[in-house]
Amino acid sequence: MKAEYNFIANIIEKNSTVLDVGCDDGTLMEFLRKNKNVNIRGIEISKEKVQICIAKGLTVIEGNAELDLKQFPKNSFDYVVLGQTLQAFINPEIVIKELLRVGKKAIVTIPNFGNWKVRLDLLFKGTMPITSSLPHEWYNTPNIHMCTIKDFVRFSEIINFKIVKSLALINKNISNISKSNIFLKNLFGELGIFLIENK
């Protein structure tokens, strides 16, 4: 996941304020704090993960992005990061809107369900795909709203936000997604990375 972090670090300006939503064990927070000297906060639903973050000296609040983002006023942060968790929310639309209210910009990464391995799994096995980045069975997966790179682009049109930058992660390499190559990026991309803002 180093490539993903590097990309996120590349778009975040030095000394900015950042909120990592679903910060997990704080790996990205530490990375950004060290490399970009950002003033970074985290919000994480798991008590165990919050404890790990505290042990790393990170400022994290235990909370749920769907319920607890509302306590932050408009434009509280320069960037809000949502790493590979959009698909786990009950209402991704509300979450995206909240991210763009709390942050001036948001960075959202999604595991791409359009990836060829996922497609082949379903096509040949006829069972719900299980891959290294999507390791759960259908009945116990936290990922209840999987989407593809293409879906996310469509989503931006439907709920009306602007994609400033879109990239695909393929084999640890990052490449731009454009209108002309989206078919291939959606087929080979393991991860979609989007910098978004309000229109």
Next chain:
Amino acid sequence: MNTRENIKKLIIEKPLRLDCGKTISKFPLAYETYGKLNENKDNAILVFHALTGDQFVTGVNPITKKDGWWSYAVGPKKSIDTDKYFIICANVIGGCMGSFGPSHENPETKKIYGTDFPVITINDMVNAQVNLLDFFNIKKLFSVVGGSMGGMQVLQFVSNFPDKAKTAVPIACTSSHSAQNIAFNELGRQAITADHNWMDGKYNSKSTLPDKGLAVARMAAHITYLSKKGLQEKFGRNLQERDDLKFGFDADFQIESYLRYQGSVFVDRFDANSYLYITRAMDYFDLVKQFDGNLSNAFKKTKTKFFIMSFTSDWLYPTQENKDIVIALNAIGANVGFVEIESDKGHDSFLLEVPDFLNALKNFLDKSYIEGNNES
């Protein structure tokens, strides 16, 4: 009684105007310290005690001969590490462990103050204790820490003195005492004042202490510090040293015997009038009202880094009330961390051996201390 006279006391000469309108001066503030103040004087932690606590945070309490009330958390290599930090704790004013309180003699009447003692508030308590910083020549505390009423003092302290603490750890507390909190405190006060030995607060010799009322107050309060699950697991319907019910009003059940014991040991160390005064101070605590309904304004001027903790089974100061403080701080972009600790031990969790809590407290303090040193 000799040991009581050896209690460390700072006589505060400077007049202190109390919220009730009265002014006190030349009054004693009893305190204790642990660990060593370093050369830079940047390792001091002011610990605030809860309702029935005192300045003897850890080690053996010289008066009660029992372990200090926060022995699990404070000591060498513990969460609040006495090898690293200089810990100061004062008995609150209104208390009964040496600080100016209702059991002191009124020089005018030569009798104890009793209910002639001015009503004090959480604000008055911290305004008295801030004098300790001057006394030790400390410009800025590394941290202010406390649970329950101690947490309320933490909030009030940072609000009153926004640049006097680098970090603040309010634990299992509230920014505004709820109706339920007030109700339980009133129950305790009524138990005390209903004891005929209370005599309008003018009791003064050992034979006439309102021990029964105070014991009942303690018993009722003690229930609020525990959780239903915790009580059920510890006592259930177990009988006390008997095989069957005795069809009377002796302590048949272990829980009854336990509460009676808690009540009886409490009266040996606590003053009934102090109990009235301190519970009143808690009831009057409403930091939200102090800032015209907007708690965020209490912390507008501060850069203090907060870390707030609550406990899953604490129904006296539940998680939501602690979260309200987090929300108020986030609303102004303050630096705040928060975690709810899983525990069956109720409100008392912060005083007990709850590893997740003790680890989080230690990690927050130690990492913040290193961070602070790297900055400067």
